[in-house]
Amino acid sequence: MKPFAILLLCALSPLAFGSLFSGFRQGPGQAEGDAGGPSLERTEEDWRLREMELMARIRSLELELVQERALRMQREREWIEFTKLLTLLPESKRPELPGFLQPEGPEVAATEEDSEVQAQSLENTRxxxxxxxxxxxxxxxxxxxxxxxxxxxxxxxxxxxxxxxxxxxxxxxxxxxxxxx
CATH class of the missing domain: 3.30.30 (Defensin A-like)
Known part of the structure; x- marks a missing residue:
């Protein structure tokens, strides 16, 4: 490296990296405007407070996850019970399929599409x-x-x-x- 580049880097480093250290407290015996630069040490209490905040956040997220899993399991059980009840009904009394489950066209078109899919699958396998x-x-x-x-x-x-x-x-x-x- 050229000497000029090294001097330029040394001169600009406090400006470039000063913002990285702005969140840290001043060390003992160091005033706010002290020319010695900011201290990188945080007090032990700061670390304990941050740890407690993070642990509380983890606990709340874990609780939320457990609640969502329980809700999902309940919905799955309800869906299974509903489908079992539908199979017990005679076909004439069964409700119509919801729109997202109904086939888009007549069964003939579905059969043709199925045969095309099977042919494509066979070709891919080959x-x-x-x-x-x-x-x-x-x-x-x-x-x-x-x-x-x-x-x-x-x-x-x-x-x-x-x-x-x-x-x-x-x-x-x-x-x-x-x-x-």
Whole structure:
């Protein structure tokens, strides 16, 4: 560092960092306007008061948490009882489903959507299986070629004619991590 920069830093440090220490009390024998600078020591009583405030806050939050958990459990029990009672009613006397539970369209549309979802799920499963096979094959190829410096982590997504991104760790001679590729 250049001498000018050091002098500038020393000159500005009380201005820059003075606000950090403004909340601390003055030490014993030190007046408010004393040129010696603020003391970093707080009295033991200040610390005890702060600890008591924080402990009271923790207790109130823990009590609030217990009350909310009890309220949630009560609502869950009421919901379970309500649904059990609905199943006991004959179908003709059951109330209509609330709006958030009713299907949006006719059941035929739901069946078509279900078949599309199942087809997409099957395709995703096949892609994951294919990616796993490629990962195993590539890992075996790297080992067969003597490339122990690479540990294959992820091969990415399978597409038509491509796969990627491939993520590998580069290792040193003792097998310690060096970088990610």
């Amino acid at each position: 892609e994951l299986e294919r990616a796993s096979e490629i990962k195993t094959t590539l890992r075996a190829y790297l080992r067969a070629e003597g490339m122990a410096a690479f540990d294959l982590l992820e091969v990415g997504l399978v597409g038509e004619g491509f796969i990627g991104p491939i993520v590998a760790r580069q290792l040193d001679e003792q097998g310690r991590f060096l970088s990610t590729l």
